[in-house]
Amino acid sequence: MKRIIYPNDDGGVSIIVPAPECGLTIEELAAKDVPDGKPFKIVDTADVPTDRTFRNAWEYSA
Amino acid sequence: MTNYTKSTNFATKDALASGNALKIVKGTEIDTEFNNIATAVATKADLASPTFTGTVTIPTLAVTGTSTLTGVATLTSQPILSSLTASKPVFTDASKGLVSTGTLGADQGGTGVANNAAMTVTGSGNFAFTRTLTGVTNVTLPTTGTLSTLAGSETFTNKTLTSPTITTPNIDSAQFETVSGTAPLYACRAWVNFNGQGTVAIRASGNVSSITDNGTGDYTVNFTTAMTDANYSLGLSYASSPTGASKDVFATVRSVLTMIAGSVRFICGDFSNAAVLDIAYIGVNVFR
Numbered sequence: 414m415k416r417i418i419y420p421n422d423d424g425g426v427s428i429i430v431p432a433p434e435c436g437l438t439i440e441e442l443a444a445k446d447v448p449d450g451k452p453f454k455i456v457d458t459a460d461v462p463t464d465r466t467f468r469n470a471w472e473y474s475a
Numbered sequence: 476m477t478n479y480t481k482s483t484n485f486a487t488k489d490a491l492a493s494g495n496a497l498k499i500v501k502g503t504e505i506d507t508e509f510n511n512i513a514t515a516v517a518t519k520a521d522l523a524s525p526t527f528t529g530t531v532t533i534p535t536l537a538v539t540g541t542s543t544l545t546g547v548a549t550l551t552s553q554p555i556l557s558s559l560t561a562s563k564p565v566f567t568d569a570s571k572g573l574v575s576t577g578t579l580g581a582d583q584g585g586t587g588v589a590n591n592a593a594m595t596v597t598g599s600g601n602f603a604f605t606r607t608l609t610g611v612t613n614v615t616l617p618t619t620g621t622l623s624t625l626a627g628s629e630t631f632t633n634k635t636l637t638s639p640t641i642t643t644p645n646i647d648s649a650q651f652e653t654v655s656g657t658a659p660l661y662a663c664r665a666w667v668n669f670n671g672q673g674t675v676a677i678r679a680s681g682n683v684s685s686i687t688d689n690g691t692g693d694y695t696v697n698f699t700t701a702m703t704d705a706n707y708s709l710g711l712s713y714a715s716s717p718t719g720a721s722k723d724v725f726a727t728v729r730s731v732l733t734m735i736a737g738s739v740r741f742i743c744g745d746f747s748n749a750a751v752l753d754i755a756y757i758g759v760n761v762f763r
Contacts, residue, residue, distance in 0.1 A: 430685055
């Protein structure tokens, strides 16, 4: 499973979680759901921390 | 057609007296008789493979064995096939269909009613039947097989439609088994059940391409196909545990941040102290 991450306007990072039934590839999903002009990366789900104690402090690094 | 007519009565010559000039049989008389016979024979049909011309009148005809008609015959009166041992005529060339503008009898697949009126076609086995139905009602369709394209308004009773393509249907809500009354019924346009804690993940969804985890308790639901506008009704449900037994927080949706045709963003939190919180069970329903 993959996730798409991109920097949000609040200075943090947003993580797109695909719907299993959506029928789109991860690339198609990025083109559709990442806000226009935002850089993004496709990462493995395992690479996203599960400890969300400091979720709002997460940062996007290119 | 010419019949033979005798020109000279030779028998009358026998009664004439000897010396009578007419008693003599002349060669020209014999020649005339043979010419008459030749003319008559030449205009008669042969017994074997005769060729007729003009209008032929045939008396009651008993045909036995296999007879083949070649060429184009015009039947000026309706033929009556009353002594067929088989149930119906056999057309050996399938491309030559049975065309009827009058009445289809039982042997023709009909029930003896006029072809341009109500008609029931019965039969079994594989056969092709094409008929353009115009201005008719109560058409009985086959219970199996593939129907051609239907035009106009059709009523189906007790039919199961598999994967039909229905364009702008007008469905009577009273026909839904679980619905009573006549109030209109509106279907949910998008829905999702997701976990906002730990590894954020969607459990199940419909017309939702993804959710976006924007931060603690901050989620966006992205629709696969956008709504017509942002004036949809948004239903949100939430629980910190599947049974609600966990009372560590009073989960609630604190606010809806953005609500546009393609997505909706909202923030969840603790109802008791207004702190933002990740929620374990979040349900989103969209009606428009």
